[in-house]
Each structure stands twice: as structure tokens, then as C-alpha cells.
Amino acid sequence: MYDPLIDPAVPAAQPYPASYWAASTASTEPCNPLMADISTDVLVIGAGYTGLSCAIELAGELGREVTVLDANQSGWGCSGRNAGFVLRGTGRLGLAQLAKRYGTETAQQFHLEYGAALERVQQLIAAADIDCQAQAPGYLKVAHKAALGRQLPQQAEYLQRQFGYQVEYLSQAELQQRYMHNTQAFGAIRFPDCFGVNPLALAQGYAKLAQQSGAAIYGATPVLSWQRSGQGFIVQTPQATVQCRQIILATNAYTGKGFYPQLNRASLPALSSVIVTQPLTAQQLAASGLNHTQLVMDTRALKYYYRKLPDNRLLFGGRSAVYGKDADKACYPERLLVALKQCFPQLQQLEMAYHWSGWVSVSFDDMPRICQSEPGLFYAAGYCGSGLSFSSLAGKRLAQLASGVTLPPLPIYQSGLTPFPLPQFRRLGQQAYYQWGRFKDRYL
Ligand SMILES: Cc1cc2nc3c(=O)[nH]c(=O)nc-3n(C[C@H](O)[C@H](O)[C@H](O)COP(=O)(O)OP(=O)(O)OC[C@H]3O[C@@H](n4cnc5c(N)ncnc54)[C@H](O)[C@@H]3O)c2cc1C
Structure with missing residues (x-):
């Protein structure tokens, strides 16, 4: 598999990965490659949620001329292959951790911004009437140890008091009775507003909406390089050039090694893996207690997440190999299946x-x-595996930033990503973290 820390450029003109989503989603007409030179006001590179939402805002709300290029097709990257958890949050810090780092008031603003991200997804679904099988809401954060379960009432009370977030505490017995017969679940906090979708259908719906808003989208068109020219840029693709005033990088974890070193140095691409099972029988649903549409994630350092899909299959995900070359090894999905059966x-x-x-x-x-990293060049990246809802808002914020609209005063809108110290050792650090995570999840 393509490895952004090793391969110089993202592969182009690839089919969607052989996922459950690709197999079960009605295919849309692929976008043609760019074959002739063009000029455009804003060029968006990457047609995932970030790039497409940005294009919708630029063309639809801000009246800008916008062109989107993707090396593959809309939703080929993370956006068409994720688990479909529309969560209220991003990054790896919860509200309590945000309050500790930035203060309670800023954490409250984050909470509102995360709410706006959920609303953005709902608005876009409604605007384009996207059939992405949005499920009835509810997200369970499940304690995988008894000691963690004992902290949940206090955590729930804190979220209610400081953020007015109407979460619900569920004891181990209530969780078992209402939602799951999971042997590794010791209580949960239920978040009322998060929900599950078909992520590929959502990405394709965003693409349709972007086109309806006036954006042009070209597929199978990798951007190879760019250089400054006058007030803007000349961008090179295999068949044609694009002249533009601004560039928006929405390539996120799929940014090739040599593409924009400033972004590459500041991001650690990590593999996330998903398995989808055969449909559960009525008996299996009853025995597991999973006959509902709640999203579930546990409190492990190396988290497991799962949900029941509309056709009664289980989707179960977690961390995977460290290197792209190992991504397809059978041991990784097998480990997920073993973990599912242990639960x-x-x-x-x-x-x-x-x-x-x-x-x-x-x-x-x-x-x-979400930042302007140099004059005329903008990017959004680093959602840390929790980017479905937030990338949809980040695209809008990018469009606003590139159009001179003032953004909410949150720290994530004030600077670029911090480069990793000793970036050549990122993977070693990741391996060490995984070892530690496995130890912590088992013994601490
Ligand atoms: C297995 C898995 C499960 C996940 N589950 C969830 C979840 O349930 N909930 C959640 O919130 N988040 C989840 N995520 C993360 C979420 O999917 C991402 O945060 C989000 O989709 C990021 O969208 P994006 O538009 O920024 O990037 P992407 O969707 O990755 O889009 C980047 C695009 O850039 C293109 N590109 C790259 N380089 C070039 C170039 N040089 N020229 C042209 N195009 C280029 C690529 O082809 C790609 O289409 C998951 C991720 C994975 C992998």
C-alpha cells in the first residue's frame, strides 16, 4: 500500500479500495482528468471532505471560481473509507484535556465549534438530499476497565456542568441491559448527538453538491508541483497546467513525501483498519445485545470502535500496521476479529x-x-483519525480564511501544524507508542 512517509507521490487513477462501502454504494460517474490548460481563482487539491466542503463554500457561498483536482476520485482517500462515525470532536483531546491545555472558556468554544461541525454535516446532507443512510443518533464511550468505569459518573457530571452537554452516564448493568453484552465493558457515557453514516455516499454527495454550486472537479489528476507566477501560481499536472491565485491543500494524510515538505514534516500518517463481518443473525444480535445503531468506542490507548450497519453487519476498527508495505498482511484483520470476539x-x-x-x-x-502557511497557500490537516465531521467544517473555515473572513478565535486557527522534532524517527516513536499502548491497555 502507498506509504506517505516513503513514496514521493500519491498513486493516481486508482479504483476505490475494496471496502464494504465501495461494494455497497451505488457508483457515481467518475470525474474526467484535466486534459487542457485552465486558469481558476482558487485551486483545491484533494477531493475528500475537506476539499469538497471548501469548494462548496467557496463556490456556493463566497462566489469564488474554484477548481478541485484529485489524483484519484472524490472520496478515494480517508473520506470514502472511514468508519462513518460523525462525532462531536477532532484530534486526540477530549473536552477535559482541552480545558487543561487552553482553559475552560476556550474549551467551551471548542465544544461549540464541534457542534457547528456536526451541523455542517447535517446541513450538507440536507442541502443535497444525500442518501448516506444516516442512523439514529447516539455514541457510547465505553470503559474497558472497571477502574475507568468508576470515573465515568464524575466525567459525565463535568461535561453537563461545564459544557451544558446533555450526556448520560450508564452503569455497567445499564449498559449491558440496554446496549451490549460486552465482557469488556464497565459502564459508558452516552453522547446524544453523534451518528453513523455511509462515508463514501457522503463524499460522493459532497462532490455532487460542489459541482451544483459551480465548482469544477477533475479526477485522476495528480498535482505534480507548483511554482509562483505573478500574483499566483502555475500548477503542473500530467497533461495540463493550472494557473490560479490561491492554492488550498486538502491532501491531509495522503500528502506525498516530496509534495509539500512543510506539511509532510508536521504530520505522522498512521494506518487505521476496519473489518466488516457477515450480517448477524437475529439470534446473534439478541445474544450480543447489539441490535441498535449506537456508535461505540472504548477507552483503550489503542482504541477499538464498532457499530452495526444497516444490513446488520458489524464494522469493527482499530490501529493497524505501522508501514504501508505491511497493511495487507492477514494478521491485522485477524487481530481485529479476535478482539471483537473477546468483547x-x-x-x-x-x-x-x-x-x-x-x-x-x-x-x-x-x-x-487550518491555516495560511505562506502567502496564497492554505491547508487543513492533522485530525488524528477523528475528522469526519470536523473536516467538513474545516473546509468551510479554509474557504473563509482564503476569502478574508475572520475565523473564530480558536488556537487551531492561529498557526500551522507543529513540525515533529527529528521527523525521521516518527515511525520509531509510533512503534514505541504502540508497545506502550498495548502494555497499558492490558496491565494498567
Ligand atoms: C479506516 C479509517 C476509519 C476512520 N473512521 C473515522 C470515523 O469513523 N470518524 C471520523 O471522524 N474520522 C474517521 N477517520 C478519519 C477521517 O476519514 C478523515 O479525518 C477525513 O476523511 C479526512 O478527510 P480529508 O478530506 O482531509 O482527506 P482525504 O479524504 O484523505 O482526502 C485526501 C485526498 O487528497 C488526494 N491527493 C493527495 N495528494 C494529491 C495530489 N498530489 N494531487 C491531487 N490529489 C491528491 C487523495 O487522492 C485523496 O482523495 C477514519 C479514517 C480511516 C482511515
Whole structure:
């Protein structure tokens, strides 16, 4: 598999990965490659949620002329292959950690901004009538140890008091009775507003909306390089050049090694993997208690997340290989299946039907950035694997930033991503973190 820390450029004109989403989503007409030179006001590179939402805002709300180029197709990157958890948050810090780092008032502003991200997804779904199988809401953050379960009532009370967030504490018995017969679940906090979608259908819906708003989208068109020219840029693709005034990089974790070193040095691309099982029988659903649409994630350092899909399959995900060359090794999906069965021994007979992986962009300080990194050039990246809702808002914020609109005064809008110290050792650091995470999750 393509490895952004090793390969100089993202592969181009690739089919969607062989995911459950690709197999179960009605295919849309692929966008043609760019074959002749053009000029445009804003060039957006990358047609995931970030780039497409940015194009929707630029063309639809800000009246700008915009062209989107993707090396592959809309949603080929993370956006068409994620788990479909529309969560209220991004990065790796929860509200309590944000309050500790930035103060309570700023954390409250983050909470509002995260709410705006959820609303952005809902608005775009409604605006284009996107059939992305949005499920009834609810997200369970499940304690995987008894000691962590005992902290939940206090955490829930803190979220209610400081943020007015109407979360619900569920004891181990309530969780078992209402939502799951998971042997490794010791209580949960239920967040009422998060929900599950088909992520590829969502990305394709965004692409349609971007086009309806007036943006041009070209697929199978990798941007190879750019140089400054007059007030703007000349951008090189395999068949043609693009003259533009501004460039927006929405390539996130798929940014090739040599593409924009400033961004590459500040992001650690990490693999996230998902398995999807055969549909559960009525008996298996009853035995596991999973006959509902709640999103679930646990409190492990190396988290597991799962949800029931509309056709009664289970999607179960977690961290995977460190290097792209190892992504397709059978041991990684097998480990996920073993983990699923350890949580739900009632599902011993369940088989895996799909497995795939993708790169998420982990930032040095666990938070994304939306910024102008040099005159005329903007990027959003570093969602740390929690970017479905937030990238949809980040695209809008990028469009506003590039159009001179003042953004909310949040730290993630004030600077670029922090470069990793000793970036050549990022993968060693990641391996050490995984070892530590496995030890912590098991013994601490
Ligand atoms: C397995 C998995 C599960 C996940 N589950 C969730 C989840 O449930 N909830 C959640 O919130 N987040 C989840 N995420 C993360 C989430 O999917 C991402 O944060 C989000 O999709 C990022 O969108 P994006 O538009 O920034 O990037 P992407 O969707 O990755 O888009 C980047 C695009 O840039 C293009 N590109 C790169 N280089 C070039 C170039 N030189 N020229 C032209 N095009 C280029 C690529 O082809 C790609 O299409 C998951 C990720 C993975 C991998």
C-alpha cells in the first residue's frame, strides 16, 4: 500500500479500495482528468471532505471560481473509507484535556465549534438530499476497565456542568441491559448527538453538491508541483497546467513525501483498519445485545470502535500496521476479529467479509490546524483519525480564511501544524507508542 512517509507521490487513477462501502454504494460517474490548460481563482487539491466542503463554500457561498483536482476520485482517500462515525470532536483531546491545555472558556468554544461541525454535516446532507443512510443518533464511550468505569459518573457530571452537554452516564448493568453484552465493558457515557453514516455516499454527495454550486472537479489528476507566477501560481499536472491565485491543500494524510515538505514534516500518517463481518443473525444480535445503531468506542490507548450497519453487519476498527508495505498482511484483520470476539464471546462463529485500511494524519500536539502557511497557500490537516465531521467544517473555515473572513478565535486557527522534532524517527516513536499502548491497555 502507498506509504506517505516513503513514496514521493500519491498513486493516481486508482479504483476505490475494496471496502464494504465501495461494494455497497451505488457508483457515481467518475470525474474526467484535466486534459487542457485552465486558469481558476482558487485551486483545491484533494477531493475528500475537506476539499469538497471548501469548494462548496467557496463556490456556493463566497462566489469564488474554484477548481478541485484529485489524483484519484472524490472520496478515494480517508473520506470514502472511514468508519462513518460523525462525532462531536477532532484530534486526540477530549473536552477535559482541552480545558487543561487552553482553559475552560476556550474549551467551551471548542465544544461549540464541534457542534457547528456536526451541523455542517447535517446541513450538507440536507442541502443535497444525500442518501448516506444516516442512523439514529447516539455514541457510547465505553470503559474497558472497571477502574475507568468508576470515573465515568464524575466525567459525565463535568461535561453537563461545564459544557451544558446533555450526556448520560450508564452503569455497567445499564449498559449491558440496554446496549451490549460486552465482557469488556464497565459502564459508558452516552453522547446524544453523534451518528453513523455511509462515508463514501457522503463524499460522493459532497462532490455532487460542489459541482451544483459551480465548482469544477477533475479526477485522476495528480498535482505534480507548483511554482509562483505573478500574483499566483502555475500548477503542473500530467497533461495540463493550472494557473490560479490561491492554492488550498486538502491532501491531509495522503500528502506525498516530496509534495509539500512543510506539511509532510508536521504530520505522522498512521494506518487505521476496519473489518466488516457477515450480517448477524437475529439470534446473534439478541445474544450480543447489539441490535441498535449506537456508535461505540472504548477507552483503550489503542482504541477499538464498532457499530452495526444497516444490513446488520458489524464494522469493527482499530490501529493497524505501522508501514504501508505491511497493511495487507492477514494478521491485522485477524487481530481485529479476535478482539471483537473477546468483547463478544457470543459471536464466536462470526466471519469477516471485508477488510481495508487508510492513512490518518496524526499531529505532534494531537490537534489539527487550518491555516495560511505562506502567502496564497492554505491547508487543513492533522485530525488524528477523528475528522469526519470536523473536516467538513474545516473546509468551510479554509474557504473563509482564503476569502478574508475572520475565523473564530480558536488556537487551531492561529498557526500551522507543529513540525515533529527529528521527523525521521516518527515511525520509531509510533512503534514505541504502540508497545506502550498495548502494555497499558492490558496491565494498567
Ligand atoms: C479506516 C479509517 C476509519 C476512520 N473512521 C473515522 C470515523 O469513523 N470518524 C471520523 O471522524 N474520522 C474517521 N477517520 C478519519 C477521517 O476519514 C478523515 O479525518 C477525513 O476523511 C479526512 O478527510 P480529508 O478530506 O482531509 O482527506 P482525504 O479524504 O484523505 O482526502 C485526501 C485526498 O487528497 C488526494 N491527493 C493527495 N495528494 C494529491 C495530489 N498530489 N494531487 C491531487 N490529489 C491528491 C487523495 O487522492 C485523496 O482523495 C477514519 C479514517 C480511516 C482511515
